[in-house]
Each structure stands twice: as C-alpha cells, then as structure tokens.
Amino acid sequence: MELLGNLGLGLGVALSLTNLLYCFLGALLGTLVGVIPGVGVLAAISMLFPLTYHLDPTTALIMLAGIWYGTTYGGSTASILLNIPGTPANAVTCLDGYPMARSGRGGVALFMTTVASFFGATFGIALLTLFTPIIAEYALRFGSAEYFALMLMGLVAASTISEGSAIKGLSMMTLGVILGLVGMDTQTSTVRYTFGVLGMLEGISLIALAMGVFGVAEIIMSVRRVKSTDIDPESVKLKAIKPTRDDVRRSWFPMLRGSSLGSFFGTLPGTGPSIAAFLSYAIEKRLSKTPERFGKGAIEGIMAPEAANNAADQTAFIPTLSLGVPGSATMALMLGALMIHGIAPGPTLISDEPELFWGLIMSFWVGNIILLVLNIPLIGVWVRMLTIPYHLLYPSVLLFICIGAYSASFSPLNVWMVFAFGALGYAMRIFRFPGAPLLLGFVLGPLMEEHFRRAMLLGRGDFMTFFDRPISATIMAITGLILLWSILSAESVKKRRQERARSA
Amino acid sequence: MYKFDYTDMAAGAFLIVVGLTATGIAVSQYPLGTFQRMGPGMFPAGLGVLLSFFGVILIIQGFTRQGMRPDIRIWSPLFVLGSVAAFALIVVPFGLIPAIIAIVVLSSLAELKIKVTSVAWLCVALCILAPGVFKFGLGLQLPLFRWPF
Numbered sequence: 001m002e003l004l005g006n007l008g009l010g011l012g013v014a015l016s017l018t019n020l021l022y023c024f025l026g027a028l029l030g031t032l033v034g035v036i037p038g039v040g041v042l043a044a045i046s047m048l049f050p051l052t053y054h055l056d057p058t059t060a061l062i063m064l065a066g067i068w069y070g071t072t073y074g075g076s077t078a079s080i081l082l083n084i085p086g087t088p089a090n091a092v093t094c095l096d097g098y099p100m101a102r103s104g105r106g107g108v109a110l111f112m113t114t115v116a117s118f119f120g121a122t123f124g125i126a127l128l129t130l131f132t133p134i135i136a137e138y139a140l141r142f143g144s145a146e147y148f149a150l151m152l153m154g155l156v157a158a159s160t161i162s163e164g165s166a167i168k169g170l171s172m173m174t175l176g177v178i179l180g181l182v183g184m185d186t187q188t189s190t191v192r193y194t195f196g197v198l199g200m201l202e203g204i205s206l207i208a209l210a211m212g213v214f215g216v217a218e219i220i221m222s223v224r225r226v227k228s229t230d231i232d233p234e235s236v237k238l239k240a241i242k243p244t245r246d247d248v249r250r251s252w253f254p255m256l257r258g259s260s261l262g263s264f265f266g267t268l269p270g271t272g273p274s275i276a277a278f279l280s281y282a283i284e285k286r287l288s289k290t291p292e293r294f295g296k297g298a299i300e301g302i303m304a305p306e307a308a309n310n311a312a313d314q315t316a317f318i319p320t321l322s323l324g325v326p327g328s329a330t331m332a333l334m335l336g337a338l339m340i341h342g343i344a345p346g347p348t349l350i351s352d353e354p355e356l357f358w359g360l361i362m363s364f365w366v367g368n369i370i371l372l373v374l375n376i377p378l379i380g381v382w383v384r385m386l387t388i389p390y391h392l393l394y395p396s397v398l399l400f401i402c403i404g405a406y407s408a409s410f411s412p413l414n415v416w417m418v419f420a421f422g423a424l425g426y427a428m429r430i431f432r433f434p435g436a437p438l439l440l441g442f443v444l445g446p447l448m449e450e451h452f453r454r455a456m457l458l459g460r461g462d463f464m465t466f467f468d469r470p471i472s473a474t475i476m477a478i479t480g481l482i483l484l485w486s487i488l489s490a491e492s493v494k495k496r497r498q499e500r501a502r503s504a
Numbered sequence: 505m506y507k508f509d510y511t512d513m514a515a516g517a518f519l520i521v522v523g524l525t526a527t528g529i530a531v532s533q534y535p536l537g538t539f540q541r542m543g544p545g546m547f548p549a550g551l552g553v554l555l556s557f558f559g560v561i562l563i564i565q566g567f568t569r570q571g572m573r574p575d576i577r578i579w580s581p582l583f584v585l586g587s588v589a590a591f592a593l594i595v596v597p598f599g600l601i602p603a604i605i606a607i608v609v610l611s612s613l614a615e616l617k618i619k620v621t622s623v624a625w626l627c628v629a630l631c632i633l634a635p636g637v638f639k640f641g642l643g644l645q646l647p648l649f650r651w652p653f
Contacts, residue, residue: 167565170558193548219611398611
C-alpha cells in the first residue's frame with residue numbers, strides 16, 4: 001500500500017505542467033540527438049546541463065533523464081532507415097533493421113522496435129521501482145569503509161570493462177579524481193591546485209569538463225568527416241506499419257529475454273545498454289531454430305536488442321539513486337545535477353526527497369509514453385533531420401556549449417575551462433584514452449576522499465579497516481577479481497594477436 | 505608502423521609528469537597529517553604516485569608492442585578551439601552578438617572551404633535564435649552589445 005501511495009505521489013509530481021513540459025523537451029531533444037549522428041548523448045546532456053541551474057532539481061533531472069532514454073529511441077530510427085547507428089547502443093539494430101527497411105518493411109520495423117523499446121523500458125522501470133528502495137534501505141547500514149569500497153569498485157569496473165586498454169581507463173579515472181579535488185577542501189578549508197585563480201575555489205566546473213571532453217573533442221574529430229546523408233526515398237516510404245501475426249508471435253520471447261538481460265547489465269558499472277544490446281542479439285541468434293534468417297531482416301534481431309538497451313537505460317538508475325554510485329558517465333552527470341542543488345546522493349535520498357525520487361521514476365513512464373507518441377507519427381520529420389549538413393550543425397553546437405558554460409557563473413573562466421578540456425579531450429582521442437572514467441572519477445573524487453579519510457579515522461589509521469568489515473571486504477575482493485580478470489584478458493588478447501601475426 | 509608504441513610511451517611520460525607534479529605540490533604545500541588524521545595533502549599525494557605508476561606501466565607496455573602513427577590533425581583543433589577562445593575573450597567586453605559571430609565564423613573555417621553565404625545565414629539565424637532562447641526565453645543576464653572604451 002505504501003508503494004501505491006508513493007507511486008501516486010510521484011505521478012502527481014511527474015504530471016505537473018512544468019515537469020510534463022520539460023519531460024517532453026528532454027524526450028524530444030533526446031530523439032533528435034539520437035537520430036543525428038555526430039552528436040552524442042553526453043554532449044547533448046552537457047549542453048542542456050546549464051539549464052538545470054535555473055530549474056528545480058526534480059525538473060532538471062526529469063529533463064536530463066528524458067534526453068538519456070530518448071536517444072535510444074531516436075537511435076533505432078537512424079539504424080533501421082539508414083543503416084547508421086545514431087548511438088552505439090543501437091548499432092546492432094542495423095543488422096536486421098536495415099534489411100527490413102530495404103525489403104519495404106521499414107514501417108513495421110520502426111513500429112515494432114518502438115513497442116520493444118517501450119516494453120523494455122517498462123520492465124526496467126518496474127525493477128527500478130521495486131528494488132531501489134530495498135537496496136537503499138540495506139545500504140543505510142553502510143559506513144564510510146563500505147562506501148569507499150563501493151565507489152572504488154564502480155570506478156575500477158567502469159575503467160576496465162569498457163573498451164580499450166585497462167591501464168588507460170584506470171589512469172583516466174585517477175586523473176579524474178585528482179581534478180575533482182581542485183578547489184577548497186571541505187574538511188580543512190585548504191585550497192588545493194587552484195594556482196592562484198580565484199574562480200577555481202569552487203573547483204573545476206563539471207559542465208566545462210563534460211562539454212570540453214565530450215562535446216568539443218567530438219566536434220574536432222568529426223569536422224570534415226561526417227557527411228550528411230542522402231536518403232533513399234524508397235526506404236523511408238512507410239507502406240504499412242501493421243505487423244503480421246507471425247511478427248507478433250516471434251517477438252514475445254525475444255522482447256522478454258532482451259528486457260531481462262538489459263535490466264541486469266544496466267545495473268552493473270561499466271557495461272550498460274551497448275553491451276546489453278549486443279549480447280541479447282547474440283543470444284537470440286544462438287537460441288533461434290533458424291539462425292540463417294538473422295542479418296536478413298529477422299524481427300527477433302531487432303526486438304531483443306531494442307528491449308535490452310531501453311531496459312538498461314532505466315536500470316542504470318538503480319545504483320545511482322539507491323547508493324549514489326553512478327555506473328556510467330551519463331549517470332555521473334545526473335548525480336552532478338543533484339549535487340549542484342546541494343542534494344547529497346546516497347541511500348537517504350529516497351526518504352529525504354521522496355517527491356524527487358518517485359516523481360523522477362514516474363516521469364520515466366510518462367516520458368516513454370511521450371516517446372511512443374512522438375516516434376511513430378513523426379518519423380518523416382526525424383529522417384529529414386539527418387539531412388542537416390554538419391557544417392551548419394557544429395558551429396551551432398559550439399555556440400550553445402559556450403553560452404551554456406558562460407551562463408553557469410557569468411564568467412569567461414568557465415569558457416576557458418571548456419577550451420582547456422576540449423584540448424585535453426582531443427589529446428585523449430589521439431592517444432586513445434577513454435573519457436568516461438575521467439568524468440566518473442571527477443564526480444566521485446571528493447566523495448571518495450571524504451569517505452576514505454573518515455574510514456581511516458574510524459579505523460585508527462589502519463588500512464585493514466577496508467578488509468576487516470565483511471561487506472567492505474567482499475566488495476574489495478570483487479574489485480580485486482575485476483582487476484585480475486582485466487589483466488588476464490589483456491594477456492590473452494595479446495597472445496592471440498601474436499599468434500595471428502605469426503601465422504600471417 | 506613504428507617498432508615500438510611511441511604514442512603510448514609519450515602518453516605514459518605525460519602521466520608521470522602530471523602525477524609527480526600533483527604529488528610534489530601536495531607534499532610541499534599541503535599538510536599531510538597522519539594515516540589516522542589525514543590532512544588535505546595525503547589523498548592527492550597518493551593519487552599522484554598512482555598516476556605516475558600507471559604511466560610507468562604504459563611506457564613498459566609500449567616497449568612490448570609495435571605502434572601506429574597517430575592521426576593528428578592541425579587545422580580542425582586550431583579553428584574549433586580558437587573559436588571557443590574567441591568567445592571567451594569577446595563575450596564580456598563586447599557582448600553576445602559579436603561573440604556569436606566570432607565563434608560561428610572561426611569554427612566554420614575548420615571546414616577549410618569557406619561558403620560565405622551559408623556562414624552569413626547561419627550567423628543571422630543564431631544571432632536571433634540564441635538570444636531568443638537564453639536571454640528572452642530563460643531570462644539570463646546577457647547583454648547583446650557592449651563597448652568597453
């Protein structure tokens with residue numbers, strides 16, 4: 001009964017006129033960004049991030065979240081109609097979605113993936129509603145040692161599991177934590193690493209860092225490389241969107257399996273929607289009695305991954321909202337939006353800010369319904385967005401980034417930080433260093449230091465305090481296993497590469 | 505192809521420099537405290553050492569494998585970052601509209617072929633759209649024109 005009351009409270013918040021408006025705005029922008037290749041989710045969220053200063057925190061989070069799950073919807077449209085994945089999470093949808101569009105079944109594919117997305121999201125939201133309060137209540141017993149261990153595990157997992165070299169991920173995470181310490185130390189008021197710049201007392205701006213490393217660096221990489229697309233009018237023409245009875249029959253189980261798999265991977269740090277989508281495609285292909293149909297327009301091949309990535313989008317909020325430990329760079333930005341408003345993320349969030357928590361969750365549902373309505377009738381509009389030439393798009397994006405950074409504190413210092421982090425971000429692309437661990441480390445850095453210092457104080461200066469307490473010790477052991485696994489898998493990759501070089 | 509992975513080695517060297525600088529500043533300028541009562545210098549000093557350690561590993565790894573020539577572009581970062589810098593320099597003394605024109609024109613040069621009419625139209629459109637959204641829509645304090653002299 002308590003749950004129903006909470007859901008009612010949340011629905012009331014989510015359906016207020018302002019929140020509805022910003023939910024719509026977020027979903028719309030998310031779809032747009034998802035459709036247009038060359039503008040990523042992180043760039044979009046950080047572009048709109050400055051707005052959150054002027055909004056109520058609940059409204060701000062509703063809008064940012066709308067962008068996040070909206071891109072996954074929009075991305076599938078580009079995948080199916082043009083064979084271009086709008087976001088990495090939709091890449092696998094191209095495999096069977098585009099052949100469907102080529103054979104005149106594009107309308108069916110779009111309709112069915114929208115249904116799958118909605119199904120997956122609903123599945124994820126249900127788990128989110130049920131499990132977040134339980135985990136949060138359990139986590140209330142955690143002390144500083146447990147928190148430090150949890151954050152360390154989140155960072156290590158996110159740095160080593162994602163693409164590329166584990167060492168590079170770990171080093172970016174460390175650099176991120178150091179950058180997070182810039183400014184005034186909360187415990188002793190010592191000013192650290194500001195190099196005498198007065199405006200840096202409050203620390204490095206999260207927005208400037210995100211917009212520089214993800215927005216500006218992305219633009220530098222894409223200029224003169226992204227070609228605006230010519231659209232084959234045949235593939236866009238939607239002859240019929242009504243699926244056959246066979247389509248519906250084949251879709252049920254892939255959708256269910258995709259949702260479960262996606263929900264699981266969404267909660268883990270470092271995995272998220274892309275990996276969930278790829279794995280669920282692979283599983284469908286293996287389970288299928290007719291695997292030869294895959295790659296030629298099998299409906300299972302679009303339903304499972306689209307259900308999986310949307311479910312993962314939603315369950316990614318479970319660790320973020322229940323523990324205050326984000327598993328991806330996007331979730332770190334969500335936490336950043338909370339922290340800017342002075343709301344401490346963690347297990348007390350649900351009891352301290354019930355309107356924010358339940359309102360946000362119910363807004364996911366509202367947002368997904370908005371997306372359902374937006375996507376089907378407006379397909380033609382989205383597709384036309386793809387024809388906007390990049391040489392008009394990127395100066396506009398840059399301008400919005402700069403105005404956003406400037407308006408955050410009305411000082412050009414933030415714009416200079418965008419400049420510096422844009423340069424750093426471009427260097428990171430050249431040297432193939434991942435950006436997500438940097439941002440995660442940056443957001444978690446000050447919290448980690450606080451918990452580390454407190455845990456050491458309570459543990460009388462003995463590092464064993466992290467290994468004496470059972471929960472903390474378990475988490476540390478898992479972290480150790482992740483590190484070990486990443487070293488071993490790097491070795492096996494190297495060995496395979498050498499063997500291939502020898503046989504060639 | 506290089507005999508060793510020089511890009512990774514260069515990156516490793518950079519990490520070592522940053523790490524040691526961070527540790528050096530922390531040790532020399534901020535109180536370290538004890539393990540039980542840590543001062544503001546302890547945590548960053550440790551992180552700096554950790555970062556340098558990763559840098560060393562990266563350099564060692566670089567010796568064990570061949571490397572690719574990195575794909576470095578000169579004009580794109582120059583114009584894109586230059587336009588951001590121009591915005592930072594212009595927006596306070598001269599106001600929003602000159603800053604918009606500077607950023608659009610400079611960043612468009614990154615395409616390396618200048619289409620005067622399309623850049624001009626983009627300037628006009630953004631000079632209407634951006635103040636419309638930020639100044640009049642959101643009510644931010646952004647003067648459109650200013651004259652510092």
